[in-house]
Amino acid sequence: MNYIKQTSWSLSENLVTDEALFNERRKFLKLGAALAVSTSAVMDLAAKESLPQPNLNFKKDPNPLHLPLNDYEQITSYNNFYEFTTSKKGVKPMARNFKTKPWKITIDGLVEKPFELDMDDVLKKFALEERIYRFRCVEGWSMVVPWVGFELSKLIKLAKPLSSAKYIRFETLYDPEQFPDQKRDYLKAIDYPYVEGLRMDEAMNPLSLITVGLYGHTLPPQNGAPIRLIVPWKYGFKSIKSIVKISFTDKEPLNSWQKTASKEYGFFANVNPDVDHPRWSQKRERPLGKFFKQKTLMFNGYEKEVAHMYKDMDLRKFF
Amino acid sequence: MSKQLSLVLVLLIPLAFLIYMLFVHEVDDPIKYIYTLTGGTAITLLYITTTISMFKKAVNLIKYRRTVGLFSFFYAFLHMLNFIILDMELDLASAVKETLDKPFIYLGMSAFFILLFMAITSLRVLFSDFYKYHKVIYLALLLITIHFVMAQKALAIDQWFYLLIMITIGIFKFLQRTKLLNI
Numbered sequence: 001m002n003y004i005k006q007t008s009w010s011l012s013e014n015l016v017t018d019e020a021l022f023n024e025r026r027k028f029l030k031l032g033a034a035l036a037v038s039t040s041a042v043m044d045l046a047a048k049e050s051l052p053q054p055n056l057n058f059k060k061d062p063n064p065l066h067l068p069l070n071d072y073e074q075i076t077s078y079n080n081f082y083e084f085t086t087s088k089k090g091v092k093p094m095a096r097n098f099k100t101k102p103w104k105i106t107i108d109g110l111v112e113k114p115f116e117l118d119m120d121d122v123l124k125k126f127a128l129e130e131r132i133y134r135f136r137c138v139e140g141w142s143m144v145v146p147w148v149g150f151e152l153s154k155l156i157k158l159a160k161p162l163s164s165a166k167y168i169r170f171e172t173l174y175d176p177e178q179f180p181d182q183k184r185d186y187l188k189a190i191d192y193p194y195v196e197g198l199r200m201d202e203a204m205n206p207l208s209l210i211t212v213g214l215y216g217h218t219l220p221p222q223n224g225a226p227i228r229l230i231v232p233w234k235y236g237f238k239s240i241k242s243i244v245k246i247s248f249t250d251k252e253p254l255n256s257w258q259k260t261a262s263k264e265y266g267f268f269a270n271v272n273p274d275v276d277h278p279r280w281s282q283k284r285e286r287p288l289g290k291f292f293k294q295k296t297l298m299f300n301g302y303e304k305e306v307a308h309m310y311k312d313m314d315l316r317k318f319f
Numbered sequence: 320m321s322k323q324l325s326l327v328l329v330l331l332i333p334l335a336f337l338i339y340m341l342f343v344h345e346v347d348d349p350i351k352y353i354y355t356l357t358g359g360t361a362i363t364l365l366y367i368t369t370t371i372s373m374f375k376k377a378v379n380l381i382k383y384r385r386t387v388g389l390f391s392f393f394y395a396f397l398h399m400l401n402f403i404i405l406d407m408e409l410d411l412a413s414a415v416k417e418t419l420d421k422p423f424i425y426l427g428m429s430a431f432f433i434l435l436f437m438a439i440t441s442l443r444v445l446f447s448d449f450y451k452y453h454k455v456i457y458l459a460l461l462l463i464t465i466h467f468v469m470a471q472k473a474l475a476i477d478q479w480f481y482l483l484i485m486i487t488i489g490i491f492k493f494l495q496r497t498k499l500l501n502i
Contacts, residue, residue: 074347078348086476086477138472139472141348141351187476187479276420279421279423279469280421281417286348286349286350286351288347288348289345289347290349291349291405292405293405293406293408
């Protein structure tokens with residue numbers, strides 16, 4: 001993947017094409033490319049062009065496993081974000097005007113002293129790093145994403161939890177004015193606000209990432225702006241978006257999907273090709289942009305890093 | 320151009336659209352996309368097929384019913400090929416295992432075999448012998464709707480909409496059969 005680095009010959013900010021115009025131009029280009037004989041080279045070029053200018057400082061991930069990255073367009077236009085809509089393609093246009101400024105995160109529960117974090121402070125307090133992770137949805141599709149963020153453990157240290165804290169509970173913004181599905185009186189897709197949780201050892205695992213960007217740019221709304229969780233060895237629904245509250249508790253939080261259908265979705269939701277979803281197999285997955293499926297890896301390929309946390313557990317029971 | 324030919328061309332639009340989306344537009348999740356488009360088309364055409372006879376006194380479109388029904392089968396067939404070829408990658412053993420294992424799949428598969436039976440027996444030589452069995456279409460309608468609803472992660476508005484259509488067709492047919500309704 002190419003990154004655009006800031007150099008002495010870079011153009012100044014006011015010469016940069018407005019994002020909206022830029023996107024229009026891209027659409028036009030893509031249409032032109034489709035009308036002409038659409039070679040994949042042209043399409044690749046179009047996909048690269050949609051990359052926004054990096055606006056975050058971070059340490060790059062050298063990608064030692066050479067995971068094949070999905071392009072920015074795929075990652076940002078195929079999203080599960082039920083607060084907007086259950087249509088994966090529909091989220092992006094509906095989320096366009098989502099307000100992420102100002103944004104505060106409440107940290108409470110079993111901590112020395114509850115407090116509020118402003119999103120601006122988050123970006124100042126924590127050094128950012130890129131993490132190229134596999135992402136596997138419980139529905140059977142997958143992608144590889146270059147996230148930008150910092151380890152959740154760093155935030156936990158800042159929060160100073162009491163020794164009685166055994167779990168962390170996360171909550172997504174509840175704002176019916178911004179989230180159309182929360183405004184519905186009936187036939188809501190799920191109960192809101194969206195809740196997720198981790199056991200303390202899972203939260204402290206170095207893979208657990210508080211994420212603020214992807215492809216070097218702050219998160220677009222449809223991917224959970226301005227701040228979300230990424231737990232790469234678990235199904236995607238554990239990676240809660242647009243977090244406003246982080247609570248430390250001594251009880252296992254009831255996460256939203258478990259609340260919706262406890263026979264189908266559990267608390268742990270570890271990626272596991274040997275434990276089927278009751279309605280479909282989890283043995284293989286559909287990488288976005290590909291016609292052919294690939295094998296799903298135990299713990300989504302992070303067995304070495306996380307398997308020890310579950311060694312005495314029956315993973316069929318604690319799915 | 321005959322009306323039948325025009326109808327065939329209209330019924331081929333979803334297929335043309337599918338090919339365009341797969342190879343020119345390049346959708347992100349092709350297997351899922353083929354499922355959604357072929358499945359949605361098959362179920363919609365099946366609804367139309369059953370509705371045609373309900374309104375035959377008002378608008379008689381019975382002579383087009385067979386074509387619409389056959390196209391419903393055609394899209395269900397593409398849907399099933401997607402399962403066998405792309406989803407299961409021609410591993411027939413696991414296709415059978417999955418089918419028997421997952422209620423959502425065996426409901427869909429049963430509906431497919433009903434449509435297959437109807438497609439074969441709609442041939443002129445067989446039709447008069449098998450016409451009386453064609454009421455199984457209502458069973459297919461029921462199975463296919465449950466299959467469709469079960470395929471989703473959670474029930475959303477669209478699924479409620481399809482359920483509502485199916486129930487409406489069911490009630491309407493029941494009232495017609497029992498002569499409570501005379502249309």
